[in-house]
Amino acid sequence: MTRKSNQKKSRKLWLKIPLILIGVIVLGVGAYAISIYNNVAKTVNEKMHEPVDSIDRETTKKKMKATEKLTILLLGIDSQEGTSGRSDALMVLSLDPTDDSMQLISIPRDTRTTIVGKGTEDKINHAHAFGGTDMSIATVENLLDIELDYYVRMNMDGLSELVDELGTITVDNEIAWNDGTNNFNVGPVDLDGDQTMAFVRMRKQDPNGDFGRTSRQRQVIEGIINKGASVGSVTKINSTIDILGNNMATNLDFDDMKKLLSGYKNTRNNIVSYQLQGDGTTIDGVYYLIVTGEEIAKVRGMIEGEV
Template sequence: MKETRAARQKPKRRWLKIVLPVIFVLIAGVGLYAYSIYGNAKDTVNEKMHEPIDSIDRDVTKKKVEASEPLNVLLMGVDERENDSGRSDALMVMSLDPKDDSMQLVSIPRDTRTTIVGKGFEDKINHAYAFGGSDMAVATVENFLDIELDYYVRLNMQGLKELVDELGTITVDNEIAWNDGKYDFNVGPVEMDGDKTMAYVRMRKQDPNGDFGRTDRQRKVIQGIIEQGASVGSVAKINDYIDVLGNNMATSMDFDDMKKLFNGYRNTRKNIASYQMKGNGTNIDGIYYLMVPDEEVAKVHGMISKES
């Protein structure tokens, strides 16, 4: 018996009635998940991480971002423990230039002797954070290098460990071999989890370059995190990264600032250059300081300001 047209189409329509709602639910689910990530990120940044300071003029920075001008960001790695305000264990000025898609990381040795803005006396530059938090640290670095900082990012060193663990591992190009009794660090590419990363950045005694070698390793870790973070393909882990940063990071950026930087400055990671300020060690009243000559300060000022 010959099938009618209606009879032939009936199974197809039944199939559509079943599949279309499933597709809709999947699309809606993905959309709601993406929205939940966006909402969680926005709430975490604006409510837990955003800490504006007087030393940075947000209106000036906003105009520079809208005009896609170069930006300078102070990166601070702090070692904060209970009942201790902490010190900035690592200080770097990250310069982003979208015009040539370049990023520059300049490390400032933590023992550098300079005037602490707001205190009026000279001390180690990393003590500025202990005396007056991020605001005083930003003002002191600006005064030291005669530059304008547009943002700051502060990360607790414990958060560095947690962030690397969430990323899985990072890889750095290690330049000297050593063993700390727990880990072997061979020359060449070294893959590290959070614990090994902390051992890598904190070692000084076995490094012939002392604190200079330490800050160089800190820069390598920052680069490793940037590269690994940019390559992570698991959307499902985004909320985990956000939670780690929310518990361990503070910044003058709000969520809108981060979106604008992502859209306008994300390609700057394609060309990364790094530099470490140089100086001579000395003891004053039994305390070790690094004395950075004026010529070195002028050189770094020119590098950041791109002055010839």
């Protein structure tokens, strides 16, 4: 064999080595991506997915497939009372891909309404304690005269774990206050998990009472959406999904979530927040928020895109 032939073979060998290394890296990343994908799919479908009788699955799937506007009920449950506790936060999230917009409408927990399935007038947040997610869905649909497509129920303490995993979230604080541990200044504030819980639960120092509290809850939801969409490290996906699997339930399955990601991801570009308005009153020694028919019609129009 000539020296020239040996040099030629040597060059080919050195060319193959980086190609093999690149191949190994690509295969490694691919295997990791597949493991993440499989873990997410398994967690969503086996731990988080909870269908409900009050929402027709076939109808919602058709709307999702056609990329139509969707309406989702968000329930934040008081962790200390367990999964059958009262809903500490109650919001209607509407996603409209036709104009890439998102609406987040809070329903104050003291809102007096008919609890569907129980037949009595009570605070709307009691619906979950009386009859779980199904009763909450039916009661909100009856109050606003709308049809909900999906729901997401979150253990409120799970918010703390989720925020810590994301790092921090940023909110625009409107009033300065101190809870003895944390100082919350006016303006943009970065919150860790514990600070997030303090931020959403404070009410006594807020001149707007529960209205201010629900406003902060909406800010936290928006902060989580924005931070979650911007987190670049794929290594956080498994740990984040594990936290959600332990603290969240929804009638969305994994295929639904993939369609949300592909067809509705840009709706977060234009977020509008609102809170159902009413007047406070005391009936038999219990405080309620009374909402007029005009206000209900206004909110229904917002959700259906008529306003």
